[in-house]
Amino acid sequence: MPETVEQKINSLEKKIENLQNQRKDRLSMVIFSNDLDKILAALIIAVGAAAMDTEVKLFFTFWAISALRDKNKNAKGKDMKSRMFGAMLPHGTNQLKLSKMNMEGLGKDMVRGLMKKKNISSPEELLATAGELGVEINICEMSMGLMGFSKKEIIDYPNLGYCGVATFLADAGESSMQLFI
Amino acid sequence: MPETVEQKINSLEKKIENLQNQRKDRLSMVIFSNDLDKILAALIIAVGAAAMDTEVKLFFTFWAISALRDKNKNAKGKDMKSRMFGAMLPHGTNQLKLSKMNMEGLGKDMVRGLMKKKNISSPEELLATAGELGVEINICEMSMGLMGFSKKEIIDYPNLGYCGVATFLADAGESSMQLFI
Amino acid sequence: MPETVEQKINSLEKKIENLQNQRKDRLSMVIFSNDLDKILAALIIAVGAAAMDTEVKLFFTFWAISALRDKNKNAKGKDMKSRMFGAMLPHGTNQLKLSKMNMEGLGKDMVRGLMKKKNISSPEELLATAGELGVEINICEMSMGLMGFSKKEIIDYPNLGYCGVATFLADAGESSMQLFI
Numbered sequence: 146m147p148e149t150v151e152q153k154i155n156s157l158e159k160k161i162e163n164l165q166n167q168r169k170d171r172l173s174m175v176i177f178s179n180d181l182d183k184i185l186a187a188l189i190i191a192v193g194a195a196a197m198d199t200e201v202k203l204f205f206t207f208w209a210i211s212a213l214r215d216k217n218k219n220a221k222g223k224d225m226k227s228r229m230f231g232a233m234l235p236h237g238t239n240q241l242k243l244s245k246m247n248m249e250g251l252g253k254d255m256v257r258g259l260m261k262k263k264n265i266s267s268p269e270e271l272l273a274t275a276g277e278l279g280v281e282i283n284i285c286e287m288s289m290g291l292m293g294f295s296k297k298e299i300i301d302y303p304n305l306g307y308c309g310v311a312t313f314l315a316d317a318g319e320s321s322m323q324l325f326i
Numbered sequence: 327m328p329e330t331v332e333q334k335i336n337s338l339e340k341k342i343e344n345l346q347n348q349r350k351d352r353l354s355m356v357i358f359s360n361d362l363d364k365i366l367a368a369l370i371i372a373v374g375a376a377a378m379d380t381e382v383k384l385f386f387t388f389w390a391i392s393a394l395r396d397k398n399k400n401a402k403g404k405d406m407k408s409r410m411f412g413a414m415l416p417h418g419t420n421q422l423k424l425s426k427m428n429m430e431g432l433g434k435d436m437v438r439g440l441m442k443k444k445n446i447s448s449p450e451e452l453l454a455t456a457g458e459l460g461v462e463i464n465i466c467e468m469s470m471g472l473m474g475f476s477k478k479e480i481i482d483y484p485n486l487g488y489c490g491v492a493t494f495l496a497d498a499g500e501s502s503m504q505l506f507i
Numbered sequence: 508m509p510e511t512v513e514q515k516i517n518s519l520e521k522k523i524e525n526l527q528n529q530r531k532d533r534l535s536m537v538i539f540s541n542d543l544d545k546i547l548a549a550l551i552i553a554v555g556a557a558a559m560d561t562e563v564k565l566f567f568t569f570w571a572i573s574a575l576r577d578k579n580k581n582a583k584g585k586d587m588k589s590r591m592f593g594a595m596l597p598h599g600t601n602q603l604k605l606s607k608m609n610m611e612g613l614g615k616d617m618v619r620g621l622m623k624k625k626n627i628s629s630p631e632e633l634l635a636t637a638g639e640l641g642v643e644i645n646i647c648e649m650s651m652g653l654m655g656f657s658k659k660e661i662i663d664y665p666n667l668g669y670c671g672v673a674t675f676l677a678d679a680g681e682s683s684m685q686l687f688i
Contacts, residue, residue, distance in 0.1 A: 193672035263652045310374035324687040325505040491555035506686040
């Protein structure tokens, strides 16, 4: 039975819809590093995209999770190895170091000072703005365990969840942009 | 001569087909670093994607190639500079260091210990799984020369080839996801 | 009023055109690092893509901008903090270091020596080729200020501009490929 013109048009319409769903105006970003400079770059890109009404999904993994620790929250009941490892990692954005020229914190302080002078938002302010603009933060559950972090020590953020690599991949596969930082 | 409805529908069909071919359910990843943590992240993402039936093509370049060296294979007949450089680079995943907190191998051993405890696969196991799931490994031919590596010292892997940046770009341009790690 | 076949076909045509415009044969690359090895990788990928007639847009930000400084140009009239910071950063590709095994410049010289021997273009040659092939270089304006760089000290390049993260995102959102290096 040959297809009618109507049927053909309907089938094309469906294919086009599929293509539209396969690539959404969305930025999926893996944030892996906890270098102050890279966290800054990632947050500036994220906030910039959200301000342009692009959907933004951040996937914090490995070292980067330490940027989301709240130094005023306490995580008790960890085993010793996790506690040791966790103690050596930064507690929040305020303790992050530069990837280069950190010079025992001097370079970091210079960058933070220059940022203030040039009216560039600090990582703390960028995180707050990201939250207001609806940027989604997903934390890699496996890395939480590996780094010995507890959910109790993670910052309060309006749109924060925990997931695995499969969720990231499903989201990223539909995104118009993906970056690994 | 005006187009008939049939002709118009055929032309639309062709354009849709082109769009479908231009973006395949495929992850193209440049793996540049040989940090243990980054190799781990790359392999976890690769295996995760392959498990979701996404086609995965890895492009190992520069330092990352040292993660694919088999320490039990010997590469003879190199010139001295290449031999020196090669001797200083890791021989396989087992000799990779962390990008941070390596602490003369202590941090590396802690991470490996924690991974075992949390039942996370080692890089060696991830590579084996990647091979079983059909993940393609392409090694940058130019970097092989630059790093002074010989094909004789590369691990056995079911789906391994050598290529240039043009092959990576042709593959990546059609992929729904690209990452540089 | 029901749509005629003609109207339906026109509407499908428009949707297809939108899809075509949403994903151009274009590589958008954030270059963040100023490690010699990463700058090399980025330029090799950029030149490779341009040689394949893919549109290439590079977005130099943070440390990477130091790779675009011309050591023969002088930037006067900076405030002291910016001058100090700028003095410590590399002046152009010739002063870049390796991310690993730099060994006080020995590793860097070995890599440069091996590159010459293997007939691989130097970063300086790659930049020149990139310019000839129409690769676009955009420099992050905010980072210029943060790093204390002046436009007067940036190399001459045929297709160079200054912009913000919004321009990068608008370009990248339409690109078939995005990478962060």
